[in-house]
Each structure stands twice: as C-alpha cells, then as structure tokens.
Amino acid sequence: MRDVFKVELRRGFYSKEFIASLILGGGLALWHFIEYMPLGKMLLSHSETNIFKSPSILFGIWMGGNPSSVQSYYYFIIIPLLAALPYGASMYRDLKSKYVNTIYIRMEKSNYLFIKWCVLFLTGGSAAVFPAIFNLFLYMNVFPMSPIQIGDSMFPILDTGIFSQLFVEHPLLFNLFYFVLIFIIGGLYATFCLSIAFIAEYEFIVLFSPFIMNFFLITVLSIFNFEAFGPTNFIKPYSEGLDIGVTFLKSSIVTLIMILFSFYPVMSAYRKKKG
Template identity: 35%
Template structure:
C-alpha cells in the first residue's frame, strides 16, 4: 500500500511537466527581477551617495514579485492554475488511456490509488507554483536590503488596514512565509481539478487547461459583481491591498472539498479499472 504513494509522488516530481512548469514559472519571475529589481538596485549607489534623509531605501519586501499586482506579478498569479496542473495533472488521463490503471488496481486497493494520485497532484502543483516565487525572492534579496518596510514611507501597496497589514510591517519575512503556504495550498487544489476534468473530456490539452479555465471563470464572476477581493489573481498575491481572509478560506476549503469528493470519494467508485 505504501509503495503506491511513493510511486505516484516520484512519478510526479520526475515528470517532464514538472520541469517545464518550473522553467515557465521561473522565467516569468526572472523577467520581473530583470525589469523591475535590477534597475532599482543600480540606483542604490546614487541613494547612498545622496542626502536623502527623509527617503526610505528600496528593499526586498517592496520590490519582489509578490510586492505588487503589476505586469509580471499579475501574469504569474493569473497563470498559477495552469502552472500547477502542468506537472502531473494529466497523469490520471494518461493512466486510463495507456491502460496503466488496470495494472495498478490489480495490485492495490482502488481507493489507495485515487488517494495517492490526488496527493501527488496536490504536492507537485503546490510546490511548482511556490518555487519560482522563492527563486525571485532570493534573487531580489541578493540585490536589495532585507530591512523592514515602513508604513509611513508609502512605497508599499499594503497598508495597515490591509489583511495582515500590521503583521507585514512588523514581521515581513513571516508574512511572506504565510502567503507561500497559502499559495502552495491553493496551487495544489487547483491542480486537482485536472483530475476531475479527465472524466469529462478525451483531450489531454483540455484536461490541463481545466484548472485555468475554471479559476478564470470564478475570477470573471467576482469581477462582474465588482468584488476584486474574491479574485484569486489578487487575493493570493502577498502585495494586494484588500480584505481577503474570507475569500481565501471559502475558496480553498470549498474547492478542496469539491475536488476531494468528486475524485476520491465518488471517483474511486467509478468502474474505470
């Protein structure tokens, strides 16, 4: 029984999709670093040589990709569902169409295969979307000082009234860690919707696109009702200035419950093996 969990997790992290997704994700975060952070770092010497007593120096927490909602930051958080699904989201589809699932179900109980599949897709999806952010954070910290941001400086999009705003200005690194965990969980959950998509389409590209399409639909609904706090492209972004505790809880818990029920509970009873 334990071997199926190990096999599925190893298959996920050794997949080509995992490497492709990491390259794409790191590519986006690298572009943000080159176009936004490097120019600021080059001006640091000017700041040090000038008498800017009232000007707070540029720092990591106000300039890394998770500090704002602009071009590359918006693009990255928009593509999180797709990046999360690429590593292993189509594996259930492949197992069915290559008749691998029949061989597995002969050797292990079907429910353990479904749980292992869900867990491996969740883990690969979550890790894939967090690693490029860590990559960008490390690159930015190599050029800019890791000093605490100041609310009075008004160089951060986050205010004291923002969600965890006071925590951000007192403990910025812990704030980043908290959102890394939230993004990991959300990315993992989004990836599992590719598993559900396998039941409804015979096209592997559609299977991989379903998490992105589904989340884009939810974002469109939120935008239609004028509720940006409920759009994942914003509420997952550490740099977003808004009230997002309820959206984070409702969407992560709600989407996780749906995917677990549809794939693990209901899906494991389907006559696929």
C-alpha cells in the first residue's frame, strides 16, 4: 500500500497538469503584483508624510487582502478548477485504461480509493493555495511588515470578525491560518472528482465538476441568503468581519457535507468489503 501511495503521489505532483495549474495560478498572482505593486509604493511614500495613514501596506494590498482587484475575484472563483486540474482525471483515466484491474489484484479496492482520495486532497490543496502564497511572497519582498493601525480604511477587516484581533496583533499568522483553510477547501473540491469519475462519460466533465458544483452550491445557498457560508467565500481573508453573523461553525456544516460527498466512493467500497 505504501508503494502504491508513493507512485500515486509522483503521478500527481510530477504531472504536467500540476505544473499547468501552478502556471495558471502563479500567472494570476504575478498579474496582480505587476498591477498593484506601483500603487503600493505610492501609498507607502505618501504614508511617510501622513501620520494618519498606516505604513503597513503589505497586508492590505496583496491578492488575499484586496477585495477590489479583479485578480482576487478570479482567483477565488477558479480555486475548484485549480485544485482539480493536477490529479482530478486520474481515476477516470485508470478506469478507462483498465489500470484499476491490475491494482485491485494487489490490494483492496477501498484501500486504493482511499489512496486516490488522499492524493487528490494533497495535490488539490497545494495547487489551490500556491497562488496566494506566491503573491504574498512577492509583496513581502517589496513592502515591510509594519504594525497595523486600528481604524485604517486600508484594511477591510472589521472587529466583528472572530479573528480580527489576530489580524491586528499577528497579521502574518492571520494569513497563514487562511492559507490552511484554502488548502483544505481546495483539497476537498479536488476529491469531488473521485465520485464523478465513476459516472462521467468524458474527462473534461470530471475536471470541471468541482467548478460547476461550486457555482451550484453558491446558487443554492444564495436562494436562502446563506451565500456567505459557501466554502469559497469564508476562505477569503478580506471577508473577515464583513458578513456579520457568519461563523466557522455554520460554514463548517457546508464543509462537512463536502467531505461526506467526496468520501462516498471510499466508504461505499469499504461497506462492500465488509458485506
């Protein structure tokens, strides 16, 4: 089982699709940096002569802290696609090529599906969070991590957020926490492909299924005015405090449903084995 897991990890992280996902997300992050870095420098130079402006430009201008940028909007929209691209079609290809028949001789079907689920989660989470980490890294090489002044309109973080105090006292730790959330949600979206691979007729349907499901989920939640609880909404660092009443407990309910749905093929195979 360990050897198969290593092979699947190599298939995921060394694939051209994983590289393509990194290039796509990294290009979006670089585009944001090229467009907003000059603005940040201008604001920084202006703050040196204005005591009412915070010199901490870094955490308000990077892609995850800038809600007005088109790059940030596109990034959080395509996270399911970035996550699915590296390894999402793997199970579909294994089924079509009959490769799974060879694997099932060597190990239990439930174990192999569990390995697939884990690799999908790891590759999807890595591809999803890479643009955010890369973008913040670019800005950290230009702007200093200066203390944040409370009340500065540069930052859209309000005191109604459950982690707003953490943002003020430890802004880097605050953003690292959101990196973990993006990784988890990206990984879960990638695991959707495991369920779709058994019923889809075409490979592109498998790859785009998390992206389509995300829009479907947002639409259903918006009908009941719960769109703020959507996974790709509560992982936005700049949304902290903007949606009064939004808690991670409520959002976790949606996330738990995602986990149960994505893990269904593994549990189904395990029940058949026990039966």
